[in-house]
Amino acid sequence: MIILKLGGSVITRKDSATPLLDHENLSRIAKEISDSSYDELIIVHGAGSFGHPYAKEYSIGEKIETEEELQKKKLGFCITQNSVKNLNSLVCENLREHGILAVSIQPSSFVVTKNKRIYHANLDLIKKYLDLGFVPVLYGDTVLDLDESIKMAILSGDQIINYLGEKLKPNRVILGSDVDGIYDKNPKKYPDAELVQVVTSSEDLESTEGTGTVDVTGGMGGKLKELLSLAEIGIESQILNAGHDNLVKKAINGEKGIGTLIKSKK
Numbered sequence: 356m357i358i359l360k361l362g363g364s365v366i367t368r369k370d371s372a373t374p375l376l377d378h379e380n381l382s383r384i385a386k387e388i389s390d391s392s393y394d395e396l397i398i399v400h401g402a403g404s405f406g407h408p409y410a411k412e413y414s415i416g417e418k419i420e421t422e423e424e425l426q427k428k429k430l431g432f433c434i435t436q437n438s439v440k441n442l443n444s445l446v447c448e449n450l451r452e453h454g455i456l457a458v459s460i461q462p463s464s465f466v467v468t469k470n471k472r473i474y475h476a477n478l479d480l481i482k483k484y485l486d487l488g489f490v491p492v493l494y495g496d497t498v499l500d501l502d503e504s505i506k507m508a509i510l511s512g513d514q515i516i517n518y519l520g521e522k523l524k525p526n527r528v529i530l531g532s533d534v535d536g537i538y539d540k541n542p543k544k545y546p547d548a549e550l551v552q553v554v555t556s557s558e559d560l561e562s563t564e565g566t567g568t569v570d571v572t573g574g575m576g577g578k579l580k581e582l583l584s585l586a587e588i589g590i591e592s593q594i595l596n597a598g599h600d601n602l603v604k605k606a607i608n609g610e611k612g613i614g615t616l617i618k619s620k621k
């Protein structure tokens with residue numbers, strides 16, 4: 356089994372203030388997936404510009420102090436949920452046009468978080484789809500949260516990867532982003548940043564004491580935490596640039612040495 360994540364930075368124009376698809380990347384990647392060989396495949400995609408602008412505007416996941424705030428956040432929840440569902444629909448349609456039997460799985464319909472971490476999610480249906488040869492497609496979504504002070508949360512595609520990895524024990528986890536892998540510092544800010552081929556523990560990362568060697572911020576920081584906790588239970592993952600031709604295909608086909616490998620120290 357392979358779990359493949361397509362970053363919001365790859366399939367959408369992430370910096371757009373309104374939802375904008377990167378159609379070129381999406382259809383190229385769909386073709387690469389259809390040209391590669393796998394037995395069981397689950398796809399998880401990020402929200403990019405279909406989710407972040409709304410999640411930010413309505414600050415979903417932050418403390419709710421008044422009835423008015425609750426009403427506003429509920430409206431934001433509906434808007435965000437619908438927008439990411441639209442993106443998922445475009446992704447599934449594109450995959451199907453390339454011959455992939457993509458089925459949409461809406462996280463907000465079966466996942467509940469507690470203090471922003473997945474508390475409950477029944478994966479039986481996903482297993483059933485896999486048994487039948489479908490490719491389940493999940494995505495970053497808004498979900499209900501059991502913590503009364505926030506009531507709602509944003510569930511990232513990266514946290515979904517962590518949960519599915521832990522429960523389903525895939526042979527491989529591949530993450531396609533808009534950078535070549537993990538660098539010693541943000542490559543978008545520092546042109547002299549260097550790619551790190553293997554990350555084995557959070558000790559490799561820059562801490563406040565300045566002991567580590569890698570400074571990871573923003574989206575990549577959260578991603579790496581999720582992946583390191585998978586590595587601890589023996590599940591390796593690979594971060595690569597899905598914006599470059601054929602890397603997703605090569606990785607699905609088992610080619611090693613592309614991007615950054617995240618694995619356990621042992």
Ligand code: ADP
Pocket residue numbers: 361362363364365401531532533534536537538539540541542543569570571572573574575576
């Ligand atoms: P995605 O949408 O693909 O899941 P994110 O946009 O959330 O990915 O995170 C990827 C971004 O993280 C990169 O575009 C990069 O600007 C940023 N980043 C910050 N620090 C690093 C680092 N040390 N190595 C690689 N990327 C980094």
